[in-house]
Amino acid sequence: MAQLEVSDFAQAVIDRMGECKDARFKQVMTSLVKHAHAFMREVDLTPDEWMAGIQFLTETGKKCDEKRQEFILLSDTLGISMLIVALAQARGAKALAEQPGERPTEATVQGPFFWPGAPQKELGDDIGAGLGEPTLYHGRVTDTSGRPIAGCVVDVWSGDEGGLYDMQKGDEMSLRAQFRTDKDGNYRFWSIKPTYYPVPGDGPVGRMLDKMGRHLNRPGHMHMMLDAPGHEKLVTHIFVKDSPYLDSDAVFGVRNSLIVEFPKHAPGKAPDGRSMDKPFYTAKYDFRLVPSMR
Numbered sequence: 001m002a003q004l005e006v007s008d009f010a011q012a013v014i015d016r017m018g019e020c021k022d023a024r025f026k027q028v029m030t031s032l033v034k035h036a037h038a039f040m041r042e043v044d045l046t047p048d049e050w051m052a053g054i055q056f057l058t059e060t061g062k063k064c065d066e067k068r069q070e071f072i073l074l075s076d077t078l079g080i081s082m083l084i085v086a087l088a089q090a091r092g093a094k095a096l097a098e099q100p101g102e103r104p105t106e107a108t109v110q111g112p113f114f115w116p117g118a119p120q121k122e123l124g125d126d127i128g129a130g131l132g133e134p135t136l137y138h139g140r141v142t143d144t145s146g147r148p149i150a151g152c153v154v155d156v157w158s159g160d161e162g163g164l165y166d167m168q169k170g171d172e173m174s175l176r177a178q179f180r181t182d183k184d185g186n187y188r189f190w191s192i193k194p195t196y197y198p199v200p201g202d203g204p205v206g207r208m209l210d211k212m213g214r215h216l217n218r219p220g221h222m223h224m225m226l227d228a229p230g231h232e233k234l235v236t237h238i239f240v241k242d243s244p245y246l247d248s249d250a251v252f253g254v255r256n257s258l259i260v261e262f263p264k265h266a267p268g269k270a271p272d273g274r275s276m277d278k279p280f281y282t283a284k285y286d287f288r289l290v291p292s293m294r
């Protein structure tokens with residue numbers, strides 16, 4: 001029997017997939033095996049290093065529960081989540097290339113702190129819970145031709161004034177809500193000016209980042225998920241322009257088009273007519289959604 005050598009194992013595995021019925025699965029597995037073997041050969045991985053890798057992945061799995069997804073954090077911090085987002089966006093842009101209209105709003109990572117079923121609020125409501133620095137978020141949702149999208153669900157969530165999300169603190173929802181755009185596609189709500197914060201660092205991914213000589217921080221951002229019938233769902237953030245870490249987001253999620261000025265205003269009347277007895281910020285951002293591709 002011909003014996004397999006270092007350079008042969010990958011092809012031997014691939015050759016065993018002759019009976020595979022799913023062409024896409026076969027394509028993905030072929031490439032995975034090819035690249036995984038090439039990686040091991042390139043670094044000449046030792047048995048101890050391989051076992052350390054297996055232990056790391058085991059611990060990553062054990063750290064996961066309903067509220068903590070350490071594998072997503074691993075994908076995020078290795079830039080893989082953002083690569084997948086960017087690939088999807090490039091695919092969409094290609095499909096749209098023939099059609100007239102503006103470029104759609106860029107997407108970014110969802111992160112682990114989305115909590116479905118946030119309370120439904122009225123436009124203009126304050127979800128800031130009296131925390132942090134009050135900020136009026138407002139703008140318009142249109143399609144790529146500039147037509148307003150009425151009734152678009154705008155799901156928003158952020159950390160508190162110290163950068164902690166409700167899920168990290170307990171079982172009560174806070175600083176998150178769903179709004180619906182009005183007939184002209186407008187949305188507005190009050191929350192806080194988000195601060196930079198560290199991604200969870202008390203698990204294997206935190207240890208990996210430390211060993212890589214990396215910090216854990218994300219620049220301040222408000223998460224937004226927009227969902228309207230007949231349009232692709234958009235998962236994105238708006239980033240605070242003067243926030244630290246815009247240049248070194250721990251999860252590589254920053255897109256230049258999502259960086260927004262948060263001008264500060266003296267106490268007085270806000271643009272939505274609310275009377276403010278302390279300084280406040282405003283953040284204006286217009287979203288453009290892509291027509292459904294399916």
Ligand code: BEZ
Pocket residue numbers: 073076109110111112113199200218251
């Ligand atoms: C977030 O922005 O909430 C987030 C994203 C990726 C990893 C951790 C947190």
Ligand code: FE
Pocket residue numbers: 111113158159218221223
């Ligand atoms: Fe976040």
